[in-house]
Structure formats: C-alpha cells, structure tokens
Amino acid sequence: MKVAEFVARSLSSRGVVAAWGLPGAESNAVTAALKGAEIRYVQMRSDAAALFAAEASAQLSGGPGLAVGPKGRLVAGLSSGIVDRAAVFGWCTDDVRDTPWPVYRPWPTEVRPVLRTALAAQRMGRASPVALALPIDVSEGEILDSGDIVDIVAGSVAIEKMLVEKVRRFKRPMIVVGFAGRRSGVGKLADVLQAPVFTTARAKGAVPEETGLSAGAVGTHAAVDALHRAFLGRADGLIFVGFDPSEVASHFRNAFDPTSEVIVLDEVVPTDLGVRIDNLVIGPLPALMASLLDGLNSGPVPGGASEWRAEDAAGHRKRWQSLLEEKGFGVLQAVKAVRFSVGGGDAGSIDLPARGAATHVWRCDRPDRLLQSDARVPGYGIPSALAVVTAARRCVAVLDERTAQQQIGELATSIEANLPIVVVVLVDSEKPLVDWPAVGRAFGGEGVTATTSYEVSQAVRDGLYAEEPKTRVIAVRMDHKSERRV
Numbered sequence: 001m002k003v004a005e006f007v008a009r010s011l012s013s014r015g016v017v018a019a020w021g022l023p024g025a026e027s028n029a030v031t032a033a034l035k036g037a038e039i040r041y042v043q044m045r046s047d048a049a050a051l052f053a054a055e056a057s058a059q060l061s062g063g064p065g066l067a068v069g070p071k072g073r074l075v076a077g078l079s080s081g082i083v084d085r086a087a088v089f090g091w092c093t094d095d096v097r098d099t100p101w102p103v104y105r106p107w108p109t110e111v112r113p114v115l116r117t118a119l120a121a122q123r124m125g126r127a128s129p130v131a132l133a134l135p136i137d138v139s140e141g142e143i144l145d146s147g148d149i150v151d152i153v154a155g156s157v158a159i160e161k162m163l164v165e166k167v168r169r170f171k172r173p174m175i176v177v178g179f180a181g182r183r184s185g186v187g188k189l190a191d192v193l194q195a196p197v198f199t200t201a202r203a204k205g206a207v208p209e210e211t212g213l214s215a216g217a218v219g220t221h222a223a224v225d226a227l228h229r230a231f232l233g234r235a236d237g238l239i240f241v242g243f244d245p246s247e248v249a250s251h252f253r254n255a256f257d258p259t260s261e262v263i264v265l266d267e268v269v270p271t272d273l274g275v276r277i278d279n280l281v282i283g284p285l286p287a288l289m290a291s292l293l294d295g296l297n298s299g300p301v302p303g304g305a306s307e308w309r310a311e312d313a314a315g316h317r318k319r320w321q322s323l324l325e326e327k328g329f330g331v332l333q334a335v336k337a338v339r340f341s342v343g344g345g346d347a348g349s350i351d352l353p354a355r356g357a358a359t360h361v362w363r364c365d366r367p368d369r370l371l372q373s374d375a376r377v378p379g380y381g382i383p384s385a386l387a388v389v390t391a392a393r394r395c396v397a398v399l400d401e402r403t404a405q406q407q408i409g410e411l412a413t414s415i416e417a418n419l420p421i422v423v424v425v426l427v428d429s430e431k432p433l434v435d436w437p438a439v440g441r442a443f444g445g446e447g448v449t450a451t452t453s454y455e456v457s458q459a460v461r462d463g464l465y466a467e468e469p470k471t472r473v474i475a476v477r478m479d480h481k482s483e484r485r486v
Helices: 003-012 025-036 047-061 071-078 108-123 161-169 186-193 222-232 285-297 310-322 331-341 356-361 381-390 401-406 408-416 436-442 453-464
Strands: 018-021 040-043 065-069 088-092 130-133 173-177 197-200 214-218 237-241 261-266 279-282 347-351 395-400 422-428 446-450 472-478
Touching: 003 025, 003 108, 018 047, 018 381, 025 040, 025 065, 040 381, 047 065, 047 088, 047 381, 047 408, 108 130, 161 237, 161 261, 161 279, 161 285, 173 186, 186 197, 186 237, 186 285, 214 222, 214 310, 214 356, 222 310, 222 356, 261 285, 331 347, 331 356, 331 395, 331 422, 331 453, 331 472, 347 381, 381 395, 381 408, 381 422, 395 401, 395 453, 401 408, 401 422, 408 436, 422 436, 422 453, 436 446, 436 472, 446 453, 453 472
Parallel strands: 018 040, 018 065, 065 088, 088 130, 173 197, 173 237, 197 214, 237 261, 261 279, 347 395, 395 422, 422 472, 446 472
Antiparallel strands: none
C-alpha cells in the first residue's frame, strides 16, 4: 500500500468525508488516494476558503477537517492564523516551512507512528491545526506496516467527592460553556443543578436555546452583554466548561464576579480567564462531565441545592431580547426569517461584518445548527455551507454585499461541484451594489429577490427543499431606515 493511500484511509476512518484544497501537479497521487478512500476532493479557489471549509467540516464531525494542497498556496493560509483554534489537518503535498502549525515530515518507514502522533496531538487539549508534509516521493512510497492506527486514548478521570459536594451546595449556580465544551453533555449538568447556562457564540446549542435554562450567548454584543454581566453577578458558583476567553469580544473579558466560587473543567489550563480559579480539573470533558454527574446523582439527596426558578432564565432572555427589537425590515428581521425556514436537521452560517446581534436571533437547538468562524475576518460563509452539504445536510449562508463579493469564486465552486446551497445576500433597498440574482443565474444557479420576511422564508424553503436543488442566490432588499434599540 502506498503512503498516500494509507493516510487517506486513516483519515476516512476518523470521519473525514471531504478534502478541501488547491490542486497542482504534485497533488495527483493524493487526490487519487482520497478517491480510493471515498473522501470527496473539492477544488477551492483560495487557500483561505479551503481552510474555512476544513474548519467547518471539523465542527460538524467532531474529528479533523482536511485541507490539501501544494505548499506555494496552502502554506500561505496555514501561516495566516485564520484557523489557529480549529482541528484542521493540513496535508501539504511537498515540504512545509514558515508556518506556526506543528509540522510532521516523515519518511515512508515513519509514516504510521508519525501520523498517530499528529492525530493525537490534534485531539488532546484545545483544538488546533497540524500539518503533515508528504512530498511526492514520500506519498508514492510503499508503507510496510499498513495496519489500522490505534488512537492514543486518555486515561479515565474522576472528580473528587469534595468538589462534587461543593457544587451540590451552590444555591445560585451558573454554567459558562465554550466551544470545546459544546458536546460534553453539559445540558444534563444544567438539569441536575437547575443552573442557567451561558455559551459563547461558537458554542450556541450546547443547551437548546429559547427553552429551559438557556440564558444566551456572551461576548458578541455590548448592550446585551451588559445585561448578561448583571445576571452573572447573582451567581454564587460559576462552572466553566471548555471556555476560552479568545471566543468572546474584548469588552466581555474580565466580566465575571470575583466573589463567586469558580470551578473550571477543561482539557487545557486556561489563560486570561480574568477571575480567580478556586478549583481546576483537567481531562477529557465528556469524561469529566460524566464523573461529576455520577457524583451529583449519588447519595441520599441527588442533585443540588439551587434556588433558581424556571422563570429566572426565561425572564433574563426576554430582557436582552427586548434590546434587539427592530422597527422596519432590517438585518435581524431578515435573519429571523431565514432561521424560521431552516429545518431541524439542517444548518446556517452567518458571515456579516458585525454579526453579534444576528448571532443572538439565530436560535440553536444543538451545537451544529449555526457555523461561525473563530477568525475575525470575512470569507467563511460559503465555504462552511459547502462543508455542510458534503455532510449530507442542507445549508444557507447569510452574507452582506461586501462579504459576498469576496466569495464569488466559491459560489462558482458550489455549482461546479454540484454542492447546492442557498446564499442570502443582505442589500440596501435603495443602493444595491450588484445584481445578485443575475450573478446566481450567470453561474448556472438560481437568483431571486425578496423584500419581506414572508418572501425571504418562502425563497429559502424553495431553494433548500426543492426536489432537484440548485445553488440559489437570494437578494434580500432591506429597509435602509430600519431601526432597533441598540
């Protein structure tokens, strides 16, 4: 078996279904190996688009997202920092230099242990990219030991009884969840403790929003965060689960009450949390959560001592939602109409210059319903939507005209690769810069215009759930005089 075939098969067994990259003469052996492993190769127009799509694939699968290409173009993206906190696996088809990523450069005889080490390094602790440099002579070399790679698995963890009892005694517990903790089972902990839950924007859906104990997303909108800060100040115990301060805007850093007891459950030691940590437990988050739940559910009086009432979290949601009420047909009304049209198994992506308020109105009932990049740069919307479609789901990307212009090339990729998506472009009703429906039709897809919430919902549904879906561009003409409180 050739090295390229072995690497492709190993990635496929870890849930990789698509590879995003930029082909070149050096990539031929790699693309052939990917095809043999039933990994779809999608040619992207730019290094950033390939990395954004790989990052979105990782969000969806929980495994690595794969980006492939020759060093001249791919390395430029690897070095840009746009996926610094994503489980992206970079397969570079020649040598890699001048990149902040951990880089592995094996000989054919070393590929198996080196690949195992690279995959383990990516899983342990905070998600981060790795790169595997496989020049053409290595990719086409024969590997002697082609047996399956056995993953390096962390040992079992247990939370001490003393800490369990501390958590049990909290009368006003609150939970703050980051991206790393979104799939940890934190909803069960919230139910046992009856604790309101805040998430970062990228962890939305860790507990179902608009119901029960969800209190909202932090660190995205200054006025909303002022209310969040006041509500968090009522807690006597804060439990952070996979929370990374880099996921929130600078105005929300150091937002937590220093008088609260602080417990941190994470896979790495957090930095810049901005508050004293009373108890820190490091380990795989699902295992930590299971251990804490076992402790809380045992004993003569299972559960906690929470004094929170069901209406406390609901009342807080109503207070911050009232700040986002909009007069006229503006950005938030348009985003709500799009969200209303997306079915239960499908997803959306928001790529707007100031997406904080739009993030709040897109309700998520699970973690993979809204894809957002950790990078503060545009270009994520269409590539992430393509990643959703390769995972056999439907997706709509919400852009403004500026971000749409930057992604026109990937709109062509969607149509050429037969990956139908719906692209909603928010335009000014009086001065649209581009005839976006005409752009959609020119590329071979569909193009329509919508001017009301009903028309938006109908256009999105018609595009997503057609019997033979095509890529559809919807120009949403908003009222340029629309207003909201903040």
